[in-house]
Every structure is written in structure tokens, then in C-alpha cells.
Amino acid sequence: MPPRNARDVSSPRRAIPLSMARGPDEYVPGEQEPGVLLTSLRDLLQWAQNYPRSRSIWPFSYGLACCAIEMIQAASAPQYDLARFGWEVFRSSPRQADVMIVSGTVCTKMGPRLIRLYEQMPEPKWVISMGQCANSGGEFYDSYYIVQGVDTLVPVDVYIPGCPPRPEALIEGLLKLREQIEKQGLKERGEQ
Numbered sequence: 001m002p003p004r005n006a007r008d009v010s011s012p013r014r015a016i017p018l019s020m021a022r023g024p025d026e027y028v029p030g031e032q033e034p035g036v037l038l039t040s041l042r043d044l045l046q047w048a049q050n051y052p053r054s055r056s057i058w059p060f061s062y063g064l065a066c067c068a069i070e071m072i073q074a075a076s077a078p079q080y081d082l083a084r085f086g087w088e089v090f091r092s093s094p095r096q097a098d099v100m101i102v103s104g105t106v107c108t109k110m111g112p113r114l115i116r117l118y119e120q121m122p123e124p125k126w127v128i129s130m131g132q133c134a135n136s137g138g139e140f141y142d143s144y145y146i147v148q149g150v151d152t153l154v155p156v157d158v159y160i161p162g163c164p165p166r167p168e169a170l171i172e173g174l175l176k177l178r179e180q181i182e183k184q185g186l187k188e189r190g191e192q
């Protein structure tokens, strides 16, 4: 007498409802689960808001020094190809951009212009600080003419270390920003 739950190998395997499966050998992952997804309305709206946003971030290129060459490489060179993530449209106008990528050394004269351009970007907006100069002054640390971190001027969402960071690091930074956007609540930043 065959053991209990032994499968008849001569017959084609059929998907059996989970409630009727008598043992692990009859369970086929993915075939018995009911095709129903439960969620709350708030979570659904949050997903509907954040998913498209996180997949179509248009960068405002703010290349100031050597780091900008790496940013241009990430944006334009075929081996990096930001287009596959939906970020390929580098804008020259702040009014059409979502994320400001500050790549390079920010001198004190540039500071007020940077703030003005950030304010001209529509909400919601984000900032990536690319490279040690933008992060903390870098090799110009404690210099009287270099801003000691772009976060002293505008709120920064992602910091990318390196001197210079490679294009892969910028892609990693943009992926981190994508994660942040996916997790944010329904309110826009700055809303009460």
C-alpha cells in the first residue's frame, strides 16, 4: 500500500486549493494563494502618489566643479544610462526639475544663487549633495571662500561621499532617494 500523501507521478500535477491540500507534496507555491490583495485606502493613495513620483525624478543639474564631469558621465554615457530609471531628463530650468544635484565646490558667491534656484523649483523637491566639497567643503575645509556644506544653505536628502564619487555612486544615491520618496507620507514636505 503506498504511503499517505504519495503523489501519482503518472498523472499531470494539478493545482489544488490550499484548503484541500493534504501535505507539502501537494502544495505548489503561488498556485493556491487567492488572487486578492488587501490594503487600506490611505496606503493605496500613498502608493499611487509616490510610485510614479519616485520613477520620474527629473534632475536639475548643478555642476560646479570636477564632480560635474562624473554627473555628466552618469547622465550621458551609454554604459551608465540613467534613462532606464526614468531620470534622464536633465533640466536647465529649476521650474521643470524635481531634484537638484549639487556636484562640486560651492563658493560663497554662488550660495545666494543656489538658494534662489532651489526656491524656484516646484514642490515636492529634493536635493542631492554629490562629493565631499558639496558635503562639507572637502579639501577646502575651513576655507573663507567655500561654503562648508551645501546643507547650510538648503535641506539635503542624500549625501554622496567621494572625491569624486563615481557615476555608480550617483546612481546609488538616486536609488536611495527613490526609496525615500516611496516611503514618504501623503503630505508634501513643508505641509503642516
Ligand code: SF4
Pocket (backbone or CB within 6 Å): 065, 066, 067, 068, 103, 104, 105, 131, 132, 133, 134, 138, 139, 162, 163, 164, 165
Ligand atoms: S569633491 Fe573632489 S572631485 Fe568633487 S568637486 Fe570637490 S575636489 Fe572636485
